[in-house]
Amino acid sequence: MILQALLVSLVAAYGRLEQGWMGQQMIARPIWLCPLVGLLLGNLQQGIIIGGSLELIWAGVVQVGATPTEVVTGSTVACGLAIINNLSVAEAITIAIPVGLLATLIGQINNTITITVWSPMANTAAENGNTKAIWWLGLAGCATQALMYGIAVFLAVAAGSAAVNAVIDAIPQVVRDGLSNASAILPAVGIGILMQYSFDKKFVGFFLVGFLLPTYLGFGSVAVALAGVAVALIYFFLKPNEVEDD
Amino acid sequence: MEKVSLTKKELNSVFWRSYQALGCYSYDKQQGIPYLRAMVPALERLYPEHDEFIAALKRHNTMFNTTCAFVPFCLGISCAMEEEYANDTTGQFNPDSIGAVKIALMGPLAGIGDSFFWGTFRLIACGVGAPLAAEGNILGVILYLLLNLIPSTLTRWYGFKLGYNGGRQFLARIQADGTLAKLTESAKVLAMIVIGGMVPQIVKFPISFTLELGGGTFVLADVLNGIMPNLLPLLLSIYVYRLIMKGTKVNYIIFGLLGAGILLTLLGIM
Structure with missing residues (x-):
């Protein structure tokens, strides 16, 4: 149990370091972290399924500005507990959502540390030309963050299994079915958030084209993306340049 | 004055340090400290004079923030401008423009x-x-x-x-x-x-509602499918988008849908 919790916490810490030290290449996400958790806990298959399912719900949740939820912690804790306790995907999702919400607090604590400790130290280092200090200060904020998230995830997984089992057993069957049904409609939230980025009234037709391709022609996800590339190319080459005149 | 120029070694070093752009994200400088950290190899090469070096470090110890994948592009421009400034003998180059371009x-x-x-x-x-x-x-x-x-x-x-x-x-x-x-x-x-x-x-909307009507069975899912397959997922997605645009908190929507799932299951609709 302790070893399993430690392994899950390592994945959570890696997720943080991916964003801070490895360029935030959009892969500190459930779809990549959950398979890693699965691999370390000996159930890769379940990790892939939980990761894909969580990704669909949190597709729209992005790490810019004020984050509504903390996907690294939410997905690693939920996936870890689900695999250790043989929970269903729907039950894993039910754990992930509140954990993700709570974990945003840790980020706020870390931001406070950075602005009160690391940032003033960086000013001194720049004034003194202390390049060694600049080297490690540029990495410090993410290091403290990875450490704090790692510890939190370790505690949650180590302490959580027994509690989670008790809670899940106490949930009536109809509620469990309800949660399972809810996990089918929840991805609509991801879609809604994503539309914020790109939606423009004049593009509504493209949205419908995308919807109709799988609905009536049975296009899979790769086929839709390729059709999208074709349409985007048509748009790019046929639209005349609007030259800014100023 | 002999011309100083950046070699492949410093440029590579700056490039690899761009990956740590979020290594110390702070409210006041955002990606500023990691940006300074990435510039150090180039500045060390360009300013052997202590005072000029310190001035250059201070110049980059400022607020900066952009999408991580574009940080190398900005660093490349900063390197080119610092190189230009270090070799400027005319006094025409104002170093403030280096920071101004970053901000712009x-x-x-x-x-x-x-x-x-x-x-x-x-x-x-x-x-x-x-x-x-x-x-x-x-x-x-x-x-x-x-x-x-x-x-x-x-x-x-x-x-x-x-x-x-x-x-x-x-x-x-x-x-x-x-x-x-x-x-x-x-x-x-x-x-x-x-x-x-x-x-x-x-998005799936599993409907299990059926009704026995005299001779036949009324299957709600079939009726909806007859109008258009995936009609409910489409309407639900548009509804959620409109809620978000109206400013409803995403977490409320998530809990609302969890509640709706349980309620509709209790009622035998889902």
Whole structure:
């Protein structure tokens, strides 16, 4: 149990370091972290399924500005507990959502540390030309963050299994079915958030084209993306340049 | 005065340090400390004089923030400008312009970058990979990784080269002739199609309601399917989008849908 919790916490810490030290290449996400958790806990298959399912719900949740939820912690804790306790995907999702919400607090604590400790130290280092200090200060904020998230995830997984089992057993069957049904409609939230980025009234037709391709022609996800590339190319080459005149 | 120029060694070093752009994110300087950290190898080479070196460090110890994949592009421009300044013997080059260009670039680049990397590439990767992964197919995970890593790696590498070799002029040109705006719009077209395609593939609305009517059975799911398959997922997605646009908190919507799922199951509709 302790070893399993430690392994899950390592994945959570890696997720943080991916964003801070490895360029935030959009892969500190459930779809990549959950398979890693699965691999370390000996159930890769379940990790892939939980990761894909969580990704669909949190597709729209992005790490810019004020984050509504903390996907690294939410997905690693939920996936870890689900695999250790043989929970269903729907039950894993039910754990992930509140954990993700709570974990945003840790980020706020870390931001406070950075602005009160690391940032003033960086000013001194720049004034003194202390390049060694600049080297490690540029990495410090993410290091403290990875450490704090790692510890939190370790505690949650180590302490959580027994509690989670008790809670899940106490949930009536109809509620469990309800949660399972809810996990089918929840991805609509991801879609809604994503539309914020790109939606423009004049593009509504493209949205419908995308919807109709799988609905009536049975296009899979790769086929839709390729059709999208074709349409985007048509748009790019046929639209005349609007030259800014100023 | 002998000309100092940056060699491959310093440039590579700056490039690799660009990966740690979020290594110390602070409210006051955002990516400022890691940006300073990345510039150190170039500044050490260009300013052997202690006072000039300190001035250069202070110049970059400022607030900076943009999409991570565009940080190398900005660093490339900063390196080119610092090199120009270090070799300026005429006194014509004002070092304040180095910071001014950074500030001028970060806003528009973040706008383009967020819509490309968060709004388009990640979205396509998710649209393609997540449904496959949810079915237990490891190909979904691999496709997700490749679709994110390939565009971001190319943008970093060529962005840095381009930034160092006259990126300012290039950006000004494609902005002025309208290519940049058109490129951003085309990305939105692609994103809209992918999002539309995700609706029927990832949103499910299982309806189990049936009613015995005299001779036959009324199956609600069949009736809805007869109007248009995936009608409810489409309507639900549009409804959620409208709620978000009205300012409803996403977490309330999530809990609302969890509640709705349980309620509709209790009523025997789902």
